[in-house]
Every structure is written in structure tokens, then in C-alpha cells.
Ligand SMILES: O=P([O-])(O)O[C@H]1O[C@H](COP(=O)(O)O)[C@@H](O)[C@H](O)[C@H]1O
């Protein structure tokens with residue numbers, strides 16, 4: 001069926017809610033929109049499905065949520081009664097329709113006789129990851145579009161280990177979903193029936209307590225935190241989302257009594273009215289935080305995104321201004337602190353490992369190597385860090401130090417197997433305590449690290465290429481670059497290229513196999529001035545991402561070099 005035919009089917013469907021019918025009438029006036037919304041089925045990318053809240057097979061709505069949940073239900077059916085009994089844990093965030101989609105998913109699974117644990121209210125993504133492990137469910141679902149703008153929603157699917165579903169099962173789920181021919185008649189059992197027969201069980205405070213109990217183990221030097229409590233004031237913002245549910249108890253039990261929430265951003269609100277996008281990556285989301293910090297004289301602001309898996313921070317510099325840190329810088333500070341502490345307390349062992357994605361900063365690994373611990377690169381997607389935790393558990397009983405991604409994701413204690421902004425917030429607060437105890441700002445701490453290891457500076461740029469046309473453009477650009485084997489980027493020579501799709505390394509004109517990674521459309525270049533650059537189409541947004549990491553003698557030189565390289569990449573991607 002082509003886009004127009006599918007569109008016509010949707011127009012005819014008699015169980016569309018009014019809001020979808022209205023959108024269909026309005027948006028359907030534009031043939032380009034029809035092509036894009038109905039030209040294909042929405043994809044399962046880096047973190048499940050994500051798209052605009054609109055009608056269409058290439059969008060997020062009751063029917064695409066229904067179809068993919070039917071796919072999951074069939075995958076569970078295939079695994080037999082035991083899997084059905086173990087069931088699925090479901091949570092949701094603060095977005096429009098999130099609760100409705102979560103209940104719809106519960107009803108579809110329920111119609112298959114699959115046990116469902118549904119959170120009674122919104123919860124952080126990492127708590128869902130924890131819940132899957134804690135309740136030994138077969139799978140998990142979280143309805144969220146993370147930090148995307150308010151027009152979006154999405155679907156994160158989890159495997160029994162609590163990590164986002166690995167490609168093998170995700171592909172099976174997706175294939176089953178494709179077999180659903182009539183997406184308007186996927187069977188959903190009534191909630192009352194599922195409650196009466198015990199198939200649908202509500203969860204909440206019980207899981208919160210267990211998760212909070214685990215969060216107690218994240219901080220490593222609680223004595224130091226307590227001793228310096230009066231030296232530190234922290235501003236916290238949940239950006240209108242799920243962090244609100246637990247932050248207060250989490251900080252308090254960690255010994256951080258001086259945490260002040262940003263009132264305007266502590267209102268659970270799908271409009272995310274104080275932000276353009278509720279993404280802790282952007283300076284604008286910190287504005288209300290800056291005001292409050294100046295009023296109460298606080299030096300650190302911590303922000304979590306609406307599903308509380310990303311954590312960002314802004315720290316006051318000596319001149320009084322705030323610096324918004326990147327995810328890479330936050331991870332650098334954390335890795336440095338953890339390693340220093342382990343060494344000082346005589347607990348450092350070469351069995352420790354730190355894991356990150358191939359597009360994240362090289363600096364935490366440089367630090368890790370100087371302490372003699374192991375490092376491991378994986379592809380983008382926290383599920384791959386989750387897989388490494390499992391491997392470590394088998395190999396050396398879990399000497400997992402930390403996992404991180406440039407995209408503001410961190411994990412220390414693997415009771416959750418996705419990036420955990422609650423853990424991140426607690427660890428960052430401890431790092432801030434540590435520098436406060438030395439009468440330093442956090443930014444001073446970063447400068448000290450740069451002095452020792454070189455000033456690493458990274459910029460990620462996301463270049464928008466929307467719609468099916470955008471997908472084609474990205475594919476063509478990547479394949480052109482792949483064939484070109486660039487020998488120079490800017491004024492630097494390319495020493496080595498890693499092609500994660502062809503699984504090849506090209507060095508000195510020689511091609512050798514690149515092992516240890518699944519296939520992925522990523523190109524990474526290593527240059528002769530310690531710079532690395534990488535290009536890949538995002539798996540969560542209609543953008544191509546250009547990553548640059550440099551290491552220079554000071555921040556001004558580093559910033560300029562990174563910006564220059566970004567300009568070169570922007571030209572390559574025209
Ligand atoms: O968006 P989030 O915070 O849910 O995070 C998701 O997407 C990020 C960006 O992926 P991509 O570069 O493919 O867009 C990934 O790093 C992360 O592992 C994944 O959970």
C-alpha cells in the first residue's frame with residue numbers, strides 16, 4: 001500500500017478518537033505530510049520508537065503504540081506460559097497521552113493473558129529498568145520521548161536484564177508488529193476485567209522504596225558529604241518531569257540536605273512551558289535555575305530530563321557566571337573523582353572497567369588508563385553498556401566503575417541497566433561536595449583535570465534532515481563519505497578510519513576487519529593532532545550527528561579548534 005492508500009484507510013477507520021480525526025483532517029491537507037506520515041512504518045531505533053504525536057503509521061499514536069505492543073505480546077506468547085506469568089512492567093512520563101498509551105499497552109498485553117505491572121503514576125526511566133530486574137519480568141515498556149519537544153512521544157522497550165531491548169529481540173518484536181495487518185482492530189481487554197482477574201497489577205510506592213534503597217549505595221564517601229553539607233547549596237530542576245517523584249528522598253538519604261527545587265519547573269506539565277525543549281543540554285532550560293541560584297546564593301544546578309535518564313548541570317565559575325557543562329565534562333569529573341577516591345582509599349584494582357560509546361569524550365579513558373584500569377568502547381545506545389555490565393559480572397564479578405555517554409547518560413551501580421539520572425545527580429552532588437571541601441569550584445576542578453591531561457573539548461552538532469527525504473539524504477551522504485576514504489579533514493591528516501557499517505579499519509592504506517561491534521552506520525576518523533571526529537544518523541531524531549573531540553593546551557585553543565572542525569564537517573554534510 002502506498003502513502004495515499006494508507007491515508008485513505010485511516011480516514012475510513014471508525015475507532016479514531018476525535019483528536020486524531022481532527023488532526024487527520026487538518027494535516028492531511030498537505031500531501032507532503034501525508035507522504036511522510038503514511039509512507040512507512042515508524043522505526044525501532046537507538047531507544048525504541050520516537051515520533052510526533054500525530055495520526056499516521058510513521059507517527060506515535062494509539063495505533064502505532066498498539067501495533068508494537070501486539071508485536072511484544074506475540075514475542076512473549078512465543079516464549080510460553082512462564083514468560084507470560086513473569087509479564088511486563090510499564091511506566092510512563094509526563095507527556096501528552098503518556099498515561100493513556102501506557103494503559104492501552106497494558107490492555108493489549110492483558111488480552112493475551114500476559115501479567116502486567118503498571119506504575120500508578122509517572123516514574124523515571126531508570127526506575128522502570130530497575131523494576132524489570134526487581135520484579136523479574138520478561139520485558140518492560142516506558143512511554144516517553146525523553147528530552148524531545150512537547151510534540152513528541154515514544155516507546156522504550158526493555159529486555160529481562162533491564163536494559164533496552166537488544167537488537168535480536170527488538171527485531172523479532174518489530175517483525176511481529178509488521179504482521180499486524182489491521183492496526184485498528186488490535187484486541188485490548190477492558191481494565192476492569194484485567195483488574196478483577198489479577199492480570200493487571202498496579203505498582204508504585206513498593207518499587208520506589210526498593211529503588212531508593214539501592215540509590216543509597218551510589219555515593220562512595222558519605223562521611224565527606226555530611227562533613228561538608230553546610231558548604232554546598234544545590235538547585236535541582238526536574239524540567240516538569242519524572243525526576244520530581246523521587247529526587248527529594250534520594251538527595252536527603254544521600255546526606256544532601258541543602259537541595260532547593262526550581263518551583264516553576266517542578267510542576268508536572270506536558271507543555272514544558274519554561275523550555276523550548278526540555279533537554280538539560282541547553283542553556284535556556286537553566287534560566288529559572290540561574291535566577292533562583294543567584295537569589296539563594298547556590299553554586300550548582302542539577303537538571304534531569306522529563307524521563308530522568310539524562311542529567312545535566314551548570315556550575316558557578318570564579319567570576320560569578322554559570323557554566324553549563326557538557327555530558328562529557330560531567331562524566332570526566334565523575335571518573336576523575338571516583339578513581340582518585342579509589343586510589344586514596346587503597347581500593348583501586350586493575351579489574352575495574354569503564355565503558356563508553358565511540359562518540360563520547362576520550363578524556364575519561366585517558367584518566368582511566370593513567371590509573372591502570374580497563375576501558376571499553378561500545379556503539380551509541382545504553383543497552384550496549386548494559387551488555388558490558390553482564391559480561392563483567394560473568395568475568396570478574398562486576399568490577400564495573402561507570403558507564404557513560406556524551407548524551408548526558410551515566411550509570412554507576414547496575415541495579416538499573418539504563419542511564420540513570422538519579423544516580424547521576426547523586427554522584428554529581430558528591431563531586432560538588434568534594435570540591436567544596438577543598439574550597440574549589442567544580443569548574444576549578446575541571447581546569448585542574450585539563451591541566452594534567454590536556455584540555456579535551458567536544459562539540460556534538462545535530463543537523464536536521466526531516467522526513468523520508470531526510471533519511472535518504474543521510475544515507476546518501478554517509479555512503480559517499482564511506483567510499484571517499486578521506487585523507488585530510490581541515491588541515492589535519494587522517495591517520496585511521498573506523499567504518500562500523502562495513503566493519504573495517506582503514507589505516508595507512510590498509511584495510512583490516514573491525515571486530516567487536518554490531519553493524520552500525522557510523523564513521524569515525526582519527527586525525528594526526530589528537531582530534532577525532534565521527535558522523536552518524538541519529539536513531540532517535542531526524543538528524544545527522546557530527547561529533548568532534550580535540551585535545552589542546554588551553555580552553556580557548558580547544559574551543560576554536562573544535563568549532564573549526566565542526567565547520568569543516570558542516571561543509572561535508574551539505
Ligand atoms: O534520548 P534518550 O535520552 O532517551 O537516549 C537515547 O538516545 C541517545 C541518543 O541516541 P541517538 O544519537 O541515536 O539519537 C542514546 O545515546 C541513548 O543511549 C538512548 O537511550
Ligand SMILES: [Mg+2]
Pocket residue numbers: 145146147305306307308309310
Ligand atoms: Mg531521557
